[in-house]
Amino acid sequence: MAEFSTRAIHSGQEPDERTGAVVPPVFLTSTFVQDGIGRMRNGYEYSRSGNPTRDSLQEQLADLDGGVRALSFSSGLAAEDALLRAVLAPGAHVVMGNDVYGGTHRLVNRLHVPWGVELTTVEMSDLDAVRAVLQAGEPGRTVVLWVETPTNPLMKIVDIAALAAIGHEVGALVVVDNTFASPYLQQPLALGADVVAYSTTKYLGGHSDVVGGAIVLRDEELAERVGFVQFAAGAISGPMDAWLTTRGIKTLAVRMERHSANAQAVAEALVGHPAVERVFYPGLESHPGHAIAAKQMRGFGGMLSIALTGGPEAARRFAESTEVFQLAESLGGVESLIGYPSEMTHASVKGTELAVPEHVVRLSVGIEDVADLVADVEQALTR
């Protein structure tokens, strides 16, 4: 099997049969002609049930994570919801980290819990605590163990292989949200997870020009069930969105190398700065998850957060003072972004145990020239 970068460019991307176009066309069509009632030409009938551009992205995604199938959706949360709807029923128990992405928590807590699902959050780096939560109650009670690593925004690292083993002891489905790492840096299925979830809006798309999500599965039967939700509820990615994501994925490997190198340099420049209380970046040897990250990731990624010594005031000022880093929600694009989580991405979990400290600022380090990025954070810290 070819290496990752080669597969990222060629999987699902066969030249167009009719014209020889190297880049397969974007199938901007809602429906497909039938040669007789129910006699489809290539199995395609209607674009909610199937579209060649979406199929080409799904093939590319499945290949990159070593799954049997991938399903692509209109957003990361739509992808998560489809998976959860396929596996949960009233009475089912879901276990998540106590710093899981706020939108994922809101999805389960506000939409699935009222329907009868039970949700427990736990410190995921404490394996004994996770085991205790999973083994409490009736056998088979916990249906989903939801793992995120690195976490958003405090960059906590948890051991995927260890959590997969603990989850499987009680028959739970082990899902990894691999949005921050991307399949280039981390391969959850190879580490023992059952399902990988993505906001493809971030590194996979990579250019801040499309919102999307995906689920990658190793089990054909479960893939059928999630595929049915995709078809029946219809939160599909449209052809243009699917194509933009496919185009982004072709350069994923080189982008992730550069994101990681730039973030490492920015993190090192910030460590020890008098205005900075703490730098959260797994590539720093001082990071508590550094050894696990080094074991399970190919590189440490482009995301980092900092806590400022000057408190919330200083954090807000810093977030509003960078010039190359633009103040915006989201992450994972070629351009550097800065965010103030407690009032932007994580406003929905304010006042809960998932709340992000108000002196924390999150940086999505882009692939611009590293000297410009370091100079930008340094000047913003002096404001």
Ligand code: PLP
């Ligand atoms: N998972 C993580 C880790 C995220 O950061 C996000 C969005 O920020 C999502 C899931 C949700 O994805 P989307 O915004 O594409 O619905």
